[in-house]
Amino acid sequence: MNIIIFGAGAIGSLFGALLSKGNNAILIGRKPHITAIKKNGLKIEGKTNLNAKIKAESSVDNVTFKPDLLILTVKSYDTETAIIQAKKIITNDTIVLSLQNGLDNIEKISKHISSEKVIAGITTHGAFFSKPGGIKHTGKGTTVLGELNRKKTKHVDNIVKLFNEAGIKTAESKNVIKDVWGKAIINSSINPLTAIFKCRNGCLSENPILEKFLEIICEESVKIANADGIDLSYSDMLAKTKEVVKNTSDNYSSMLQSVINRKKTEIDSINGKLIEIGRKYNVSTLINEILVNSIKSL
Ligand SMILES: NC(=O)c1ccc[n+]([C@@H]2O[C@H](COP(=O)([O-])OP(=O)(O)OC[C@H]3O[C@@H](n4cnc5c(N)ncnc54)[C@H](OP(=O)(O)O)[C@@H]3O)[C@@H](O)[C@H]2O)c1
Numbered sequence: 001m002n003i004i005i006f007g008a009g010a011i012g013s014l015f016g017a018l019l020s021k022g023n024n025a026i027l028i029g030r031k032p033h034i035t036a037i038k039k040n041g042l043k044i045e046g047k048t049n050l051n052a053k054i055k056a057e058s059s060v061d062n063v064t065f066k067p068d069l070l071i072l073t074v075k076s077y078d079t080e081t082a083i084i085q086a087k088k089i090i091t092n093d094t095i096v097l098s099l100q101n102g103l104d105n106i107e108k109i110s111k112h113i114s115s116e117k118v119i120a121g122i123t124t125h126g127a128f129f130s131k132p133g134g135i136k137h138t139g140k141g142t143t144v145l146g147e148l149n150r151k152k153t154k155h156v157d158n159i160v161k162l163f164n165e166a167g168i169k170t171a172e173s174k175n176v177i178k179d180v181w182g183k184a185i186i187n188s189s190i191n192p193l194t195a196i197f198k199c200r201n202g203c204l205s206e207n208p209i210l211e212k213f214l215e216i217i218c219e220e221s222v223k224i225a226n227a228d229g230i231d232l233s234y235s236d237m238l239a240k241t242k243e244v245v246k247n248t249s250d251n252y253s254s255m256l257q258s259v260i261n262r263k264k265t266e267i268d269s270i271n272g273k274l275i276e277i278g279r280k281y282n283v284s285t286l287i288n289e290i291l292v293n294s295i296k297s298l
Pocket of ligand 1: 006007008009010011012028029030058073074075076078081082085099100101102123124125126127128129254266
């Protein structure tokens, strides 16, 4: 399959390296990373160890083929710019798969691409960008993907098969929008709390005050989801959030890393979007507002 992975950072480079075996795959990313990959290949260390010889460019203008699949792996604040750039190279037959976190990516993509061509996915793999040309795979996870309208299609079947063949354990989601919401609710507490209190994920279960805070955030975020018609329960989401805290207890969340590295965070696409949706339905958004303001002040 002809694949463009747009956003050669942590997760895009990992998926790109794995998909480059047996596919015509190309990474689109920033110049230092692309130059290093062109020179020495892409080195993945940690849970996966490989040196991938993968095509890489800093702009879609240098891509010479038409993609069957475009995988979007930029941070949510870059989604719209990325899709506008990618539009130059995609055709009516290209499927666009968002593997990003946040509640506004699909909306941003669908402004520029017919939503029939858009598939959403969620992955629990963990990775970080260690240096140009190098990625650390910190946690092996699973991936689910599905059509926005929940229909079973050959596109999803083909991509699920393709990912599994590349060693990316993937299943079809029965309701991918619900899965995107589920991940956003988990991230709505873990990400800002760890970034504000500058702690590992595990602190959120070790410190009773932070654990209580996590519970309050989860409750408010679930109420907002329910108001928007998303059938998720507080007890289930709280149990899942606590499970992620336990399984990633030594990790530093991506939001904390962004704050430390003085980079933009995805707060607007997670807690910010929760506030926007909550206000629409007159559901209290006070806790999410405190979190957004605290992160922005950092
Ligand atoms: N990392 C994980 O473990 C993980 C796991 C699950 C889901 N996710 C989600 O996956 C998405 C990507 O996360 P990530 O951690 O992989 O982010 P990341 O490391 O920041 O990767 C995104 C890369 O795309 C580059 N980029 C952005 N716009 C571009 C453009 N127009 N042209 C070329 N390159 C561009 C960025 O460069 P600059 O930084 O210079 O802008 C960055 O190198 C996020 O939504 C995240 O929440 C991540």
